[in-house]
Amino acid sequence: EAGVAQSPRYKIIEKRQSVAFWCNPISGHATLYWYQQILGQGPKLLIQFQNNGVVDDSQLPKDRFSAERLKGVDSTLKIQPAKLEDSAVYLCASSLSGRSTGELFFGEGSRLTVL
Amino acid sequence: GDSVTQMEGPVTLSEEAFLTINCTYTATGYPSLFWYVQYPGEGLQLLLKATKADDKGSNKGFEATYRKETTSFHLEKGSVQVSDSAVYFCALSGMDTGRRALTFGSGTRLQVQP
Numbered sequence: 001e002a003g004v005a006q007s008p009r010y011k012i013i014e015k016r017q018s019v020a021f022w023c024n025p026i027s028g029h030a031t032l033y034w035y036q037q038i039l040g041q042g043p044k045l046l047i048q049f050q051n052n053g054v055v056d057d058s059q060l061p062k063d064r065f066s067a068e069r070l071k072g073v074d075s076t077l078k079i080q081p082a083k084l085e086d087s088a089v090y091l092c093a094s095s096l097s098g099r100s101t102g103e104l105f106f107g108e109g110s111r112l113t114v115l
Numbered sequence: 116g117d118s119v120t121q122m123e124g125p126v127t128l129s130e131e132a133f134l135t136i137n138c139t140y141t142a143t144g145y146p147s148l149f150w151y152v153q154y155p156g157e158g159l160q161l162l163l164k165a166t167k168a169d170d171k172g173s174n175k176g177f178e179a180t181y182r183k184e185t186t187s188f189h190l191e192k193g194s195v196q197v198s199d200s201a202v203y204f205c206a207l208s209g210m211d212t213g214r215r216a217l218t219f220g221s222g223t224r225l226q227v228q229p
Contacts, residue, residue, distance in 0.1 A: 042219030106159040
């Protein structure tokens with residue numbers, strides 16, 4: 001079974017530029033999550049999708065971050081314009097259902113460096 | 116809101132030593148509790164979980180018991196190996212059935228020396 005796929009693995013941009021990250025969850029997983037992991041900290045939830053609807057985006061900085069999951073499968077996370085403090089690893093995870101205590105499966109992450 | 120507090124690392128042990136990584140949580144009701152592990156160069160993966168008070172999760176020689184009275188979920192292993200070197204994250208999943216996203220602690224790096 002293929003795992004959660006993310007791209008790109010690494011990205012370096014200047015501040016005020018834009019960047020987009022892509023995630024393909026495990027086939028059949030209805031719930032998709034984006035987390036931000038700053039160096040030395042635990043992952044912090046940015047947004048949770050159930051199919052193509054948003055369940056929780058309370059911690060997403062909506063003035064610069066946006067995310068979509070148009071067909072209920074792949075998802076894209078965009079940052080525009082980027083700030084220095086956005087340097088982090090962006091993790092995508094999926095699960096069968098957001099209403100169970102089942103396991104979250106994580107991708108390897110996309111590491112963003114903002115100069 | 117929900118939160119998880121873990122002991123800070125790095126924790127450095129010799130092979131075959133006993134491991135404890137402390138984890139306490141703050142949450143309403145009865146959350147589910149998890150330990151995730153991140154090996155070098157790999158993504159986060161579930162190590163073990165417990166979904167109700169007094170449950171013991173176990174996997175690969177690691178154990179953790181859900182203690183409601185002390186709001187704790189400490190990770191233990193009787194004899195660590197070099198291959199256990201990784202970052203360990205304690206996490207909880209809240210009671211809101213519509214929002215099962217995990218809240219993570221800050222992680223504890225374990226280094227096991229031969």
